[in-house]
Amino acid sequence: MKLAEALALRADASRRAEQLRSRITGSARYQEGETPAEDAAALLDETDAVLDELETLIRRINRTNATTVVDGGGTLTDALARRDVLRLRHSVVTSAADAATGEGQRGFRQLRSELKMLPALPVAELRRRADDLARRIREVDTLIQRMNWETDLID
Secondary structure, eight states: OBHHHHHHHHHHHHHHHHHHHHHHHHHSOOOTTSOOSSOHHHHHHHHHHHHHHHHHHHHHHHHHHHHOBOTTSSBHHHHHHHHHHHHHHHHHHHHHHHHHHTTTSOOSOSSTTSOOOOOSSOHHHHHHHHHHHHHHHHHHHHHHHHHHHHOBOOO
16 A cells, blocks of 8 residues: 555544544434434444554554655655645745735825834745745645655555
């Protein structure tokens, strides 16, 4: 099985566990004289099986990520950390540029006597930096996706 397939199975198992949680809470109590829509105890057992499968997948995915070497050095885990930090950096830089331009704030003066708001940061430079970060995120993400489809999952 390829890593990408395991990631899809992990997402499915997570969704299934959430659906089962919802069904359990909906069937955990019922009105006297009625029968519950579903057997909550059986749903709990099913949830245990799904969560055991999820744990196994997560362990295998983490082992695979930690031992798979990517182009340019480092492991797949390193590349994932790099992408996460680049996304955070991009978010911070974009937020700073938006705040400096007054996005979402009243940006005009009605009277000349009102104070003029000036940017404290170089907006154009921040936008260029955000564009560069977005490009780097795409590059790392493409590398990760390629590795996910090329790498076999470790037992």
